[in-house]
Amino acid sequence: MPQISQRGSDMPASPIRKLVPFAEAAKLKGRKVYHLNIGQPDIKTPEVAIQAIKNWDVKVVEYSHSAGNLSYRKKITKYYKNINIDIDENEVMITTGGSEAISFAFLTCLNPGDEVIIPEPFYANYNGFAIAAGVKVVPITSTIENDFALPAIQEFKKLITPKTKGIVICNPNNPTGYLYSQEELESLKEIVLENDLYLFSDEVYREFVYDGAKHFSAMHLKGLEQNVIMMDSVSKRYSECGVRIGTLITKNKSVMDTAMKFAQARLSPPSFGQVVGEASLDTPQSYFDEVYHEYIERRNYMVDALNKMEGVYSPMPKGAFYTVVKLPIDNASKFAQWLLEDFEYENQTVMVAPADGFYSTVGLGLNEVRIAYVLKIEDLKKAMEVLEHALRVYPGRTN
Amino acid sequence: MPQISQRGSDMPASPIRKLVPFAEAAKLKGRKVYHLNIGQPDIKTPEVAIQAIKNWDVKVVEYSHSAGNLSYRKKITKYYKNINIDIDENEVMITTGGSEAISFAFLTCLNPGDEVIIPEPFYANYNGFAIAAGVKVVPITSTIENDFALPAIQEFKKLITPKTKGIVICNPNNPTGYLYSQEELESLKEIVLENDLYLFSDEVYREFVYDGAKHFSAMHLKGLEQNVIMMDSVSKRYSECGVRIGTLITKNKSVMDTAMKFAQARLSPPSFGQVVGEASLDTPQSYFDEVYHEYIERRNYMVDALNKMEGVYSPMPKGAFYTVVKLPIDNASKFAQWLLEDFEYENQTVMVAPADGFYSTVGLGLNEVRIAYVLKIEDLKKAMEVLEHALRVYPGRTN
Numbered sequence: 001m002p003q004i005s006q007r008g009s010d011m012p013a014s015p016i017r018k019l020v021p022f023a024e025a026a027k028l029k030g031r032k033v034y035h036l037n038i039g040q041p042d043i044k045t046p047e048v049a050i051q052a053i054k055n056w057d058v059k060v061v062e063y064s065h066s067a068g069n070l071s072y073r074k075k076i077t078k079y080y081k082n083i084n085i086d087i088d089e090n091e092v093m094i095t096t097g098g099s100e101a102i103s104f105a106f107l108t109c110l111n112p113g114d115e116v117i118i119p120e121p122f123y124a125n126y127n128g129f130a131i132a133a134g135v136k137v138v139p140i141t142s143t144i145e146n147d148f149a150l151p152a153i154q155e156f157k158k159l160i161t162p163k164t165k166g167i168v169i170c171n172p173n174n175p176t177g178y179l180y181s182q183e184e185l186e187s188l189k190e191i192v193l194e195n196d197l198y199l200f201s202d203e204v205y206r207e208f209v210y211d212g213a214k215h216f217s218a219m220h221l222k223g224l225e226q227n228v229i230m231m232d233s234v235s236k237r238y239s240e241c242g243v244r245i246g247t248l249i250t251k252n253k254s255v256m257d258t259a260m261k262f263a264q265a266r267l268s269p270p271s272f273g274q275v276v277g278e279a280s281l282d283t284p285q286s287y288f289d290e291v292y293h294e295y296i297e298r299r300n301y302m303v304d305a306l307n308k309m310e311g312v313y314s315p316m317p318k319g320a321f322y323t324v325v326k327l328p329i330d331n332a333s334k335f336a337q338w339l340l341e342d343f344e345y346e347n348q349t350v351m352v353a354p355a356d357g358f359y360s361t362v363g364l365g366l367n368e369v370r371i372a373y374v375l376k377i378e379d380l381k382k383a384m385e386v387l388e389h390a391l392r393v394y395p396g397r398t399n
Numbered sequence: 400m401p402q403i404s405q406r407g408s409d410m411p412a413s414p415i416r417k418l419v420p421f422a423e424a425a426k427l428k429g430r431k432v433y434h435l436n437i438g439q440p441d442i443k444t445p446e447v448a449i450q451a452i453k454n455w456d457v458k459v460v461e462y463s464h465s466a467g468n469l470s471y472r473k474k475i476t477k478y479y480k481n482i483n484i485d486i487d488e489n490e491v492m493i494t495t496g497g498s499e500a501i502s503f504a505f506l507t508c509l510n511p512g513d514e515v516i517i518p519e520p521f522y523a524n525y526n527g528f529a530i531a532a533g534v535k536v537v538p539i540t541s542t543i544e545n546d547f548a549l550p551a552i553q554e555f556k557k558l559i560t561p562k563t564k565g566i567v568i569c570n571p572n573n574p575t576g577y578l579y580s581q582e583e584l585e586s587l588k589e590i591v592l593e594n595d596l597y598l599f600s601d602e603v604y605r606e607f608v609y610d611g612a613k614h615f616s617a618m619h620l621k622g623l624e625q626n627v628i629m630m631d632s633v634s635k636r637y638s639e640c641g642v643r644i645g646t647l648i649t650k651n652k653s654v655m656d657t658a659m660k661f662a663q664a665r666l667s668p669p670s671f672g673q674v675v676g677e678a679s680l681d682t683p684q685s686y687f688d689e690v691y692h693e694y695i696e697r698r699n700y701m702v703d704a705l706n707k708m709e710g711v712y713s714p715m716p717k718g719a720f721y722t723v724v725k726l727p728i729d730n731a732s733k734f735a736q737w738l739l740e741d742f743e744y745e746n747q748t749v750m751v752a753p754a755d756g757f758y759s760t761v762g763l764g765l766n767e768v769r770i771a772y773v774l775k776i777e778d779l780k781k782a783m784e785v786l787e788h789a790l791r792v793y794p795g796r797t798n
Contacts, residue, residue: 017663
């Protein structure tokens, strides 16, 4: 029997997937499971997007242009101009989700053996795309003690080697919810220019920014136009995770021309998704206002509830819809499994994502979990109540 | 400015894309261009699929299971059982087009530096997926003199090295339209088993088989269950190129488990596409009968017309909707460009795909073009008339 590839063995299994059978078993027992573990919002997709599909009078569902429909690319440049990102239709490629944008960016810019520095904890799938591309992830640790701010630039400098070709940031951050400031990005700019690196900026949570803070994009960094590759997605912005539409954006023409060759090999991004994405650009501001108020209410409630629990600490995240929380426990994976397997409070339990899966450095995040506030406030309240009770009786409690 | 990657430089630009500006210029001059160059059928998508989308009462377009919706996977196993491919829902993964199935198969089974043998001419995008995965394509030449039959097994044996890990076939074949027989596949089985290889079988044109011939799948090869990876797609079967839905199929559990890790990294295949694909399984037989009659009429007309032209030879392909044709010309790329730039007959011209882009061996296919019969018969007739006139006056004609 032929063997699977080394990179196949190296690919990490999703840390959450290991828990799925336990969640299913809990549900079979009739238990209500609150999913705090996922990034799937419960928010409705805009009506204008759903209607566009119903009204699409298509006879033959054809391939689109490999870079995406021209009408969509033209229209989306207006969205970006509105947030001071000045690009034309040739500087944006429509991709199959933000996932494919990351994959194309790595394949286009990085050679096997090259290194990218990523502040950890980070979105675990960056590992997957790096392994597929033969790229080595070099983590730089951000800490909960510092509310997951960008590590100091001198720490980055220590990690630069001749193999370093890029830095990856996610802003606002998944899993921490941290919003990088203009100052932090400006400090990254220096090190990027000094070492002739790429700056890969994942900005899919751009609209999820709270407390009057303003999102500062890597595309706003003056003089860094040839180094910045931005990855974006409609998934969270319009609650369209399933349509699989993202964008790859850069002013660097060689990068875009080369990414186009990878795009042509896979023919085109999904046609229905593109119709949804294009129509979503007409989503009224009232939709975003509602979503904003919903999330800020959830965040405020949840972070407050968490910090009231004894021995628990959560920073107050300024963006996205996640927070990484420190718990008074021995091991988050064991705790997460125990919650599903052995615990119930009024026939309910919660599912959380152990944070060690978001760290590249072994041994970090063992007493942290990522919690997503993607549940409606009533459910979130119940989920917090359940979590509080669980922490009281968990046998591996540490203080 | 940072450099693009070596694999990015190595990626071939699509051979057809180079001609696109010339086609556009011809159209700007008011010229009618018959597209014989593309694999985009003009056949309508089944009504049952379009209606499924219009009737889909979706509120939140969520991620699906990374392997695709369970209901779709269960239902599609019935389609496969009907053609004697006995798999269960865990042996099929829904992918983002057949493209992603190929990509996952290579990433899962092959290491950088590994070699796969592919009969040339072959679907040019195999090169792209191989380069992305760091895999070396070793071509084995099939010839028009032999109507593009499978090269003799002793020729395969000469190419086997310690790095050889697989053989890729496309059956029926794009670009040649050749349908591999059971005997040819059985002969491949031996060499695959002897050398512990994977057999990657791209069967997206399965339904396009003519003259009473029967399609024999690599999945039908007894005793090869652990070696066969089948790639499939709804694109051509139901004229749904744009929905981007394919399947990766294998009885090899390690391969499927590993492919799942790559699938999880990109989250899920497109939701709308899955609804379309699942509904398409209910397409009535009358649809396929109509399509069959349409294509057979086109094929018969076209191949006959080609072979009547002086100095032209086309095999009679038994499958797909392409043929590779030998023309009495100096260079197919020059000819294709000349057709668009310098030629017109009654203000019409044709666009063809130079066949050298489908060969890996430099210098082969220079007087061959791939022609797709994806135009309705009236247009195909005109296109053949135009081609005949063009060949008479082309300055680079060789006999």
